[in-house]
Amino acid sequence: MTLPALPNEHALAVLLLTGLALILFSRDRIPLETSSLLILAALTIGFELFPFAPDGTPLHAVIFFQGFGNEALIAVCxxxxxxxxxxxxxxxxxxxxxxxxxxxxxxxxxxxxxxxxxxxxxxxxxxxxxxxxxxxxxxxxxxxxxxxxxxxxxxxxxxxxxxxxxxxxxxxxxxxxxxxxxxxxxxxxxxxxxxxxxxxxxxxxxxxxxxxxxxxxxxxxxxISQSSPRVFTAHLAITESSPVNGEPLHKALALTHGRMEVSALERGEGKPIMLLPDAVLHPGDHLVVSDTPNNLKEFERILKGTLYPVGSEDEPVDDDHPLCDDDQQIAEIALFQNSPLVGTTLKQYGFTDRFCIIALAIHRSGHRYLRVVDELRNLRLKVGDILLVQGPRDKIAELKQSREFVVLDATMDLPYQRxxxxxxxxxxxxxxxxxxxxxxxxxxxxxxxxxxxxxxxxxxxxxxxxLSAQVILIVVASLALGIAMLKTGAADYLGALFTALAGSASPAFVISGLMLLMAVLTNIISNNAAAVIGTPIAISIANRMGLPPEAFVLAVLFGANMSFATPMAYKTNLLVMNAGEYAFSDFVKVGVPLALLMWGTLSFLLPAYYL
Known part of the structure; x- marks a missing residue:
C-alpha cells in the first residue's frame, strides 16, 4: 500500500483547521456560533496573511464568505x-x-x-x-x-x-x-x-x-412539564356558528372525544338548566368547564364558541379591537394581598376597559367547580385567585409592568387558527x-x-x-471549509488517502466505509459540518476511481443523517431526551442498532442502484 505524498502547506493548514473544527463542534461548553465564527475568522485571516496562488492567481479570502449567499443556506432559512x-x-x-x-x-x-x-x-x-x-x-x-x-x-x-x-x-x-x-x-x-x-x-x-x-x-x-398544570374554571359560550348549535349536549362531548367535563349548563345569566345528555344547546348557552389553559382553548376552537361573554368578540375593548388581533397571547395573573382587584369583581373594577384584555377563566385553590351563577365578570375575587387572560402581545407586556398583580411564568402565544x-x-x-x-x-x-x-x-x-443563528453560522463555516479543502487540494489528498487505505477494495466497500465514517462523525459533531466536509472527499474518491459520483455523494448524505446514537447529534434528540427523561445510554441502546441497520441496508442499496 502506497500512501499519497503530503499536500502543500496551505492544504495541511486547512486539514489541521478542519480537525480543530471537529473538536470545537463537539464541545458543549463552547457555543456552536462561537466555534463557527472562530473557524471562519481563522480561514479568512490566514489566507490574507499567507496568500495562496496555486496557478499564479491569488485566492482572495473573501471567497470564504460566499456561504452567506449560498442557495442552500437561503433555502434552509x-x-x-x-x-x-x-x-x-x-x-x-x-x-x-x-x-x-x-x-x-x-x-x-x-x-x-x-x-x-x-x-x-x-x-x-x-x-x-x-x-x-x-x-x-x-x-x-x-x-x-x-x-x-x-x-x-x-x-x-x-x-x-x-x-x-x-x-x-x-x-x-x-x-x-x-x-x-x-x-x-x-x-x-x-x-x-x-x-x-x-x-x-x-x-x-x-x-x-x-x-x-x-x-x-x-x-x-x-x-410532565406543561406550560401550566393549573386547572381553570371557565364559561364556554355557544355561538351561532358553533357546530353544536341546536344539537344535544352529548354531541359537544363527542366532538371533544369525551375529554371535556361539563359541570353545569346555564341558559341566560344565572339561569341553570338540567345537565342532561339530550339537552339541546342554543346560542348564548354557557357550559361550565374546568381544565388546563391549553385544553380550554382547544375546546373553544373545536366548538367554535367563546370563553368570554357572547358578543364580546365583536365589541372593541380598545380602538384596535384587540380580540381580533392576530398576535394574541394568553397569560395567568395572580392576585396578592394588596391587589385592588381583591374584594371586587372584574365588572366593577372595569378590568377590560383598563387593560384592554379579556379574562377567560379562574383558578381558585380548593374550588375546582364554581356555582353556575358565578360568571367570572361577576365573581368577587379573593387573595390567591389566578386569572387566565387573553389579549394582544403588547397589552400582555404592559400587564407585566403593572404592580396591581403578578403575571405568572405561563404566557403562551395563541395560533393564528383561521x-x-x-x-x-x-x-x-x-x-x-x-x-x-x-x-x-x-x-x-x-x-x-x-x-x-x-x-x-x-x-x-x-x-x-x-431563524437560527447557530444553523446559519455553522452552514457558512462548513461551506468555507469545503471551499478551502477543494481549492488547496486537501479534499483530493483525503480522497487519495481513503482510496489508498481501501486498496483494491470494491466500490461498494468504499461507499460503505465512507458512509460509516460520516455516521460516526455526525454523532460527534454537527451533521451539517460532517456533510459539507465529507462531500468534496466523496467526489474526489469517485473521480479517482473513475466512477459516477452520485452513490458516493449519497453515502455522505445518508451517513450524515444517521444522528441516532447520541442526544447531542440532533436538536430533536435533545427535545425528546428532555420530554422522556432519557439517559445517554438509552440513545446508545436504541440508536446504535438503528444506525447499523440503516448503514447495512444502504451499503447494499446505493451500489446496486447507482453503480
Whole structure:
C-alpha cells in the first residue's frame, strides 16, 4: 500500500483547521456560533496573511464568505420561516387530534401510524415542529391510558429523522450536500431522485422502531412539564356558528372525544338548566368547564364558541379591537394581598376597559367547580385567585409592568387558527413547484416565506425568531471549509488517502466505509459540518476511481443523517431526551442498532442502484 505524498502547506493548514473544527463542534461548553465564527475568522485571516496562488492567481479570502449567499443556506432559512408559519397557525393540530383519538383505540397500530406520519411529514417540513406537535399528543395519551410514554417518544423522534432523508428539502443536511455536490460539477439531484433507497431503508428502520425499539426502552414515570398544570374554571359560550348549535349536549362531548367535563349548563345569566345528555344547546348557552389553559382553548376552537361573554368578540375593548388581533397571547395573573382587584369583581373594577384584555377563566385553590351563577365578570375575587387572560402581545407586556398583580411564568402565544389553510396551501406550493421543476427550491422557499408574512400567517417577529443563528453560522463555516479543502487540494489528498487505505477494495466497500465514517462523525459533531466536509472527499474518491459520483455523494448524505446514537447529534434528540427523561445510554441502546441497520441496508442499496 502506497500512501499519497503530503499536500502543500496551505492544504495541511486547512486539514489541521478542519480537525480543530471537529473538536470545537463537539464541545458543549463552547457555543456552536462561537466555534463557527472562530473557524471562519481563522480561514479568512490566514489566507490574507499567507496568500495562496496555486496557478499564479491569488485566492482572495473573501471567497470564504460566499456561504452567506449560498442557495442552500437561503433555502434552509426560508424553509425554517415557512415551517414556523405551519407551527404558528396550528395547521398540523388536526393531525395531532386525530392521532390522539386513534391512540385511545389501538395503541399498537397507532404507534405504527405515528411513525409513518412523522416520517412522511418530515420529508417536506423541518422535523422540529413535527416533534413539537407529536410530543404533547403522545404524553397526553400516556396520561389517559396510564402507560409510560418513554417506549414511544424516542421512536417517534427517530422516525422524523428517517423521513427527513427522503427528499432534498427534508433536512438542511440534504440541501447542503446536494448544493455542494452541484457546485463541484456533480449531478444536480431533483427533489425525489434518491427517494427509492430512502423509502426502502426507512421502511426497515420504521419496522425496527415499531417492533423492537419500544422493548429496549425502560418504562418509567416522567415528570410532565406543561406550560401550566393549573386547572381553570371557565364559561364556554355557544355561538351561532358553533357546530353544536341546536344539537344535544352529548354531541359537544363527542366532538371533544369525551375529554371535556361539563359541570353545569346555564341558559341566560344565572339561569341553570338540567345537565342532561339530550339537552339541546342554543346560542348564548354557557357550559361550565374546568381544565388546563391549553385544553380550554382547544375546546373553544373545536366548538367554535367563546370563553368570554357572547358578543364580546365583536365589541372593541380598545380602538384596535384587540380580540381580533392576530398576535394574541394568553397569560395567568395572580392576585396578592394588596391587589385592588381583591374584594371586587372584574365588572366593577372595569378590568377590560383598563387593560384592554379579556379574562377567560379562574383558578381558585380548593374550588375546582364554581356555582353556575358565578360568571367570572361577576365573581368577587379573593387573595390567591389566578386569572387566565387573553389579549394582544403588547397589552400582555404592559400587564407585566403593572404592580396591581403578578403575571405568572405561563404566557403562551395563541395560533393564528383561521390562517391554517392558507399556511398549508403555501407550504404545498413550495413543495410542488420545486418538485415539478417550475422553480428551484432556493426561489420557491423564499417566495413561500414572503407569502406567509403577507397573508398574516406569520409576523416579522415570528419570522426572525424562526431563524437560527447557530444553523446559519455553522452552514457558512462548513461551506468555507469545503471551499478551502477543494481549492488547496486537501479534499483530493483525503480522497487519495481513503482510496489508498481501501486498496483494491470494491466500490461498494468504499461507499460503505465512507458512509460509516460520516455516521460516526455526525454523532460527534454537527451533521451539517460532517456533510459539507465529507462531500468534496466523496467526489474526489469517485473521480479517482473513475466512477459516477452520485452513490458516493449519497453515502455522505445518508451517513450524515444517521444522528441516532447520541442526544447531542440532533436538536430533536435533545427535545425528546428532555420530554422522556432519557439517559445517554438509552440513545446508545436504541440508536446504535438503528444506525447499523440503516448503514447495512444502504451499503447494499446505493451500489446496486447507482453503480
Amino acid at each position: 426560508a424553509l425554517m420561516i415557512a415551517g414556523q408559519g405551519i407551527l404558528r397557525t396550528g395547521a398540523l393540530e388536526p393531525v395531532g387530534r386525530s392521532l390522539g383519538r386513534i391512540w385511545r383505540t389501538s395503541p399498537v397500530l397507532s404507534l405504527l401510524l405515528t411513525l409513518i406520519l412523522g416520517a412522511f411529514i418530515s420529508a417536506f417540513i423541518n422535523n422540529v415542529p413535527v416533534v413539537v406537535l407529536f410530543l404533547p399528543v403522545l404524553i397526553s395519551v400516556s396520561l389517559t391510558t396510564g402507560k409510560s410514554a418513554t417506549p414511544i417518544l424516542m421512536p417517534m423522534g427517530f422516525s422524523t429523522l428517517l423521513g427527513g432523508t427522503g427528499t432534498t428539502i427534508g433536512t438542511s443536511t440534504n440541501l447542503l450536500v446536494v448544493s455542494v455536490a452541484a457546485e463541484m460539477g456533480a449531478h444536480s439531484f431533483g427533489m425525489f431522485d434518491f427517494l427509492v433507497p430512502a423509502v426502502i431503508a426507512g421502511g426497515i428502520g420504521i419496522a425496527y422502531l415499531w417492533l423492537i425499539a419500544p422493548r429496549l426502552l425502560p418504562e418509567r414515570e416522567i415528570a 390562517k391554517a389553510p392558507v399556511a398549508l396551501v403555501i407550504m404545498l406550493g413550495i413543495i410542488i413547484t420545486a418538485a415539478l421543476g417550475v422553480l428551484p427550491i432556493a426561489v420557491s422557499a423564499p417566495a413561500g416565506a414572503l407569502l406567509m408574512i403577507l397573508t398574516g400567517c406569520l409576523s416579522w417577529r415570528d419570522a426572525t425568531r424562526a
